[in-house]
Every structure is written in structure tokens, then in C-alpha cells.
Ligand SMILES: [Zn+2]
């Protein structure tokens with residue numbers, strides 16, 4: 001597997017996993033962008049010393065902020081300003097310019113997979129896809145020809 005430096009991501013040895021097995025690694029998103037090129041990775045929300053991915057979130061008339069862990073496979077999440085009901089479908093927006101994150105694919109749960117671009121230019125060939133349904137942790141990372149999903153990472157961690 002390649003190391004994703006050029007796309008703002010890198011694979012680093014996970015200290016927790018290292019305890020379990022020396023060769024284990026985790027994927028950390030170091031930067032990702034809205035369609036207008038704003039970086040959503042911020043040290044305003046930190047997960048285990050890694051800067052989180054901050055998004056504005058809207059459902060009906062309520063709006064808030066959500067930060068998700070940049071560690072791929074880590075389901076940690078911080079919500080501010082609104083209560084996220086499990087199963088609800090959200091609109092995710094750039095906290096900087098308010099542009100909605102574009103749909104990338106349909107999720108198997110019936111929600112939409114929204115794209116966070118791993119480069120400052122919108123390119124669906126280099127993006128992180130996350131489901132907009134609360135509680136659905138479907139996420140995938142596309143980098144050129146490679147598509148990573150949880151199953152692959154779980155395999156890596158074995
Ligand atoms: Zn933006």
C-alpha cells in the first residue's frame with residue numbers, strides 16, 4: 001500500500017495497534033477540502049492529538065457543527081449546537097463558506113455518500129466519502145485507482 005502524502009493523507013503506525021501487533025497501521029486524514037478549496041481539518045477539534053474534520057451540519061431549521069475523527073475507522077464524533085438523532089439524514093456544509101458537500105455516491109443505507117476532497121480542487125477521484133445518515137459509519141477513501149474501505153483496514157489490522 002502506498003503512503004498518501006501527496007494527497008494530504010498519511011499512514012502512520014498506530015501506537016495502540018502497535019501494542020497489539022508491530023506492523024499495524026492506521027490512516028489519518030491530514031487535510032481535506034470543500035469544493036471551493038477550504039481545508040476542513042482544524043486544530044479546533046482534536047482527536048487523540050490529531051486535528052479533526054470540522055463541518056457545518058443542517059437538519060430542517062437547526063444548524064450546528066460536527067467534528068469527526070481524522071483517523072480512518074475511528075467513529076469518534078463531537079457535535080456542537082444541535083442534537084443528532086440516530087437515523088436522521090443531514091446536510092453537511094463547509095463551515096467556512098457554507099457550500100454543501102457534494103454527493104459522491106449512494107450509500108447502501110439509503111443515505112448519500114458525500115465527498116470531502118483530499119486536494120484543494122474538486123476531484124471525485126481523490127476524495128473521502130462519508131454517509132450523511134447519523135449512525136451510519138460507512139466511509140470510503142478514494143485515491144486515484146485505489147479505494148479503501150473499512151473491510152480492507154480491518155484486514156490490515158489483523
Ligand atoms: Zn468552503
Ligand SMILES: [Zn+2]
Nearest residue numbers: 107109131136
Ligand atoms: Zn449510510
